[in-house]
Amino acid sequence: MGEEEPRVALLGLYDRALPQVYGYLIDRCGDAPTSEDLTSETFLAAVEATKRTGGAQVSIPWMVGVALHKLVDHWRRRARDERLLAQVADETTEDEDPWEARLDGMRAADVLGRLGGHHRAALTLRYVDGLSVPEVADLLGRSVHGTEALLVRARAAYRKLYESGEGDA
DSSP: OOOOHHHHHHHHHHHHHHHHHHHHHHHHHHHHHHHHHHHHHHHHHHHHHHHHHSSSSSOOOHHHHHHHHHHHHHHHHHHHHHHHHHHHHOOTTTTTTTHHHHHHHHHHHHHHHOOOOHHHHHHHHIIIIIHHHHHHHHHHTOOOOHHHHHHHOOOOOHHHHHHTTOOHH
């Protein structure tokens, strides 16, 4: 009985659980790329749990439960993004076409999604979630000054992508 046994058991569980976990997710969100991402996050959680417990708690029902939590987190992120888009649309003046504002909001969300993870996280926490710079620094595990510098770089990267129109259809 060594370290190999939980790993071998996890590989066997992977083969049995993959269709059920993926099927559970695809049935609920209907989006293959999202289902694939959430499935991989679920299996990463299983690996972490196996490291902590030696695989004692990891089972197919446990993995489906984790998949449910991953899906709920995804829906929360999506709702937050939609609130951001609605907020942009609400800021239009009477002279502005609401469809143009909606398209601008969608483009803004697309540009945010194309930034590197560290820039996207900093900008989302600061401007979408409305956290202060010290709160963002705490969540990112950085100093306040380091976070301020990160936000400056992130805004510049965002502005460059947005103004260049890269990726626009």
